[in-house]
Amino acid sequence: MAERVLELRxxxxxxxxxxxxxxxxxxxxxxxxxxxxxxxxxxxxxxxLLAIAGFLPAExxxxxxxHTLTASTxxxxxxxxxxxxxxxxxxxxxxxxxxxxxxxxQTMGLGPAEVETRVAEALEAVGLAGxxxxxxxxxxxxxxxxxxLATVLAMRPQILALDEPTAGLDPRARRRLMDLxxxxxxxxxxxxxxxxxxxxxxxxxxxxxxxxxxxDGPAExxxxxxxxxxxxxxxxxxxxxxxx
Amino acid sequence: MHHAMLDHxxxxxxxxxxxxxxxxxxxALALIxxxxxxxxxxxxxxxxxxxxxxxxxxxxxxxxxxxxKRLLIVSPFAAAIVLLxxxxxxxHVVWQADLGPWTVHVTDAGLARAAHLMAKFxxxxxxxxxxxxxxxxxxxxxxLARLRVxxxxxxxxxxxxxxxxxxxxxxxxxxxxxxxxxxxxGPWRVRFRSRAAxxxxxxxxxxxxxxxxxxxxxxxxxxxxxxxPAVRKMQAKDAxxxxxxxxxxxxxxxxxxxxxG
Numbered sequence: 097m098a099e100r101v102l103e104l105r106x107x108x109x110x111x112x113x114x115x116x117x118x119x120x121x122x123x124x125x126x127x128x129x130x131x132x133x134x135x136x137x138x139x140x141x142x143x144x145l146l147a148i149a150g151f152l153p154a155e156x157x158x159x160x161x162x163h164t165l166t167a168s169t170x171x172x173x174x175x176x177x178x179x180x181x182x183x184x185x186x187x188x189x190x191x192x193x194x195x196x197x198x199x200x201x202q203t204m205g206l207g208p209a210e211v212e213t214r215v216a217e218a219l220e221a222v223g224l225a226g227x228x229x230x231x232x233x234x235x236x237x238x239x240x241x242x243x244x245l246a247t248v249l250a251m252r253p254q255i256l257a258l259d260e261p262t263a264g265l266d267p268r269a270r271r272r273l274m275d276l277x278x279x280x281x282x283x284x285x286x287x288x289x290x291x292x293x294x295x296x297x298x299x300x301x302x303x304x305x306x307x308x309x310x311x312d313g314p315a316e317x318x319x320x321x322x323x324x325x326x327x328x329x330x331x332x333x334x335x336x337x338x339x340x
Numbered sequence: 341m342h343h344a345m346l347d348h349x350x351x352x353x354x355x356x357x358x359x360x361x362x363x364x365x366x367x368a369l370a371l372i373x374x375x376x377x378x379x380x381x382x383x384x385x386x387x388x389x390x391x392x393x394x395x396x397x398x399x400x401x402x403x404x405x406x407x408x409k410r411l412l413i414v415s416p417f418a419a420a421i422v423l424l425x426x427x428x429x430x431x432h433v434v435w436q437a438d439l440g441p442w443t444v445h446v447t448d449a450g451l452a453r454a455a456h457l458m459a460k461f462x463x464x465x466x467x468x469x470x471x472x473x474x475x476x477x478x479x480x481x482x483x484l485a486r487l488r489v490x491x492x493x494x495x496x497x498x499x500x501x502x503x504x505x506x507x508x509x510x511x512x513x514x515x516x517x518x519x520x521x522x523x524x525x526g527p528w529r530v531r532f533r534s535r536a537a538x539x540x541x542x543x544x545x546x547x548x549x550x551x552x553x554x555x556x557x558x559x560x561x562x563x564x565x566x567x568x569p570a571v572r573k574m575q576a577k578d579a580x581x582x583x584x585x586x587x588x589x590x591x592x593x594x595x596x597x598x599x600x601g
Contacts, residue, residue, distance in 0.1 A: 146555070149555070149558075149559055151555050151558070151559075171561065171563065174558065174559050174560070174561060175561060177559070179556075179559040181552060181555070181556050181559075183552065185506050185549075186549060186552040186553050186555075186556050187556045188502075189499065189502055189503075189553050189556065189557065190498065190502070191477055191478040191481060191498045191501055191502055192476075192478045195478070199557075199560055199562075200560035200561055203560060203561030203562060203563065203565075204561060229476070229478075231476070231477070231478065231502075232502065233502070233505045233506070247560065248559075248560065251560060251561070
């Protein structure tokens with residue numbers, strides 16, 4: 097395996113209510129790998145993303161881009177982890193898109209010229225070039241989702257982690273996002289129920305259930321295994337189900 | 341969902357829109373200050389302000405109906421005070437009515453006072469309205485930042501503006517979901533309680549959203565310090581505009597002085 101960008105060893109987290117959310121999650125993601133994280137509702141997928149970003153006090157070993165996650169390194173970890181939340185209204189909090197995309201690079205301490213370059217570059221990458229002055233509430237859902245992606249792209253993270261990126265998107269906006277993600281060279285971790293997206297974008301799939309990794313393998317094989325998927329509350333992706 | 345936006349017409353491209361936001365914000369403040377400082381109870385010093393605002397609105401293509409509607413919406417705040425004045429202010433009685441044991445007087449001084457205050461109110465409201473109608477909200481924020489308004493206030497306003505719509509959307513969705521199942525019958529207590537619950541749910545969701553927003557910010561390196569808003573440089577035309585506004589404000593004060601000696 098190539099250089100590892102993400103290492104998870106026996107990651108555990110229990111909600112304050114006592115419910116076990118993560119029950120010993122272990123897997124690695126190599127540089128440039130595109131991994132789809134799938135599983136039924138409540139499997140712990142989104143919780144795992146929050147744990148990786150250091151928002152939840154999880155036990156176990158988490159290492160992102162060479163930084164072992166501790167309370168004091170959470171900031172370094174987040175700098176290399178581009179986390180995009182499910183609801184772009186949470187992600188886009190500045191009055192103008194340009195300022196929002198600039199936020200990350202500014203907190204990295206970059207100079208104004210560099211920040212400007214990165215903003216233009218990131219907006220260009222998601223097909224929103226020239227949208228600097230638009231306010232988020234004037235964007236369509238698809239544009240918001242791509243804008244949210246731009247806000248982390250501008251930080252040039254080593255790994256992009258997306259939570260349900262196609263939720264609420266119409267087919268055209270979804271297709272557009274899919275093509276965008278396929279074209280990215282960076283390491284990708286996509287969480288979601290959109291198995292077709294994962295099949296098209298990711299080479300590898302990790303199936304989680306009840307806070308554990310239930311299966312891990314090439315996306316084409318794992319997502320074509322009807323018995324495996326159905327035993328974990330999932331279904332074959334529509335594109336494969338049609339063929340069967 | 342769509343809401344009446346504060347800066348509904350701010351996206352247009354007219355000479356008024358092209359002036360730097362900071363210049364416009366400062367000009368609006370100067371005009372409001374001069375208007376407020378006019379002593380009672382003349383109306384003449386307001387004339388140049390009204391004329392200038394009319395020209396500005398025409399150049400900025402702010403629709404008249406939009407202006408009147410917005411002014412009407414905010415007018416109750418002023419009306420509550422202004423409508424009582426003609427009856428309360430002592431002076432020469434111009435009209436009176438007998439209401440059984442009471443007699444109500446309307447005085448000339450009271451009328452003049454009411455007209456003066458009303459004019460003041462509408463001019464200040466119109467100034468703010470035209471600023472917002474020709475400047476995107478982020479431009480106003482930029483203007484405030486430029487005027488060295490403390491960053492926390494500017495940022496607070498930015499968040500308010502950003503999430504007010506999201507909150508309204510959320511509230512509207514909840515309300516619709518409730519109405520969709522409200523057959524309009526049954527004990528009023530049940531129906532009243534559902535309304536109270538709606539407010540509670542909205543509060544909880546706001547709380548959750550605040551946490552998610554914080555996470556999204558922290559994920560991008562937020563450490564409690566907020567970046568300064570970008571401020572564009574002022575150009576010659578902005579300086580001219582500002583100078584004109586300052587001259588107008590001075591003229592108003594001068595006129596006020598002449599009338600009172």
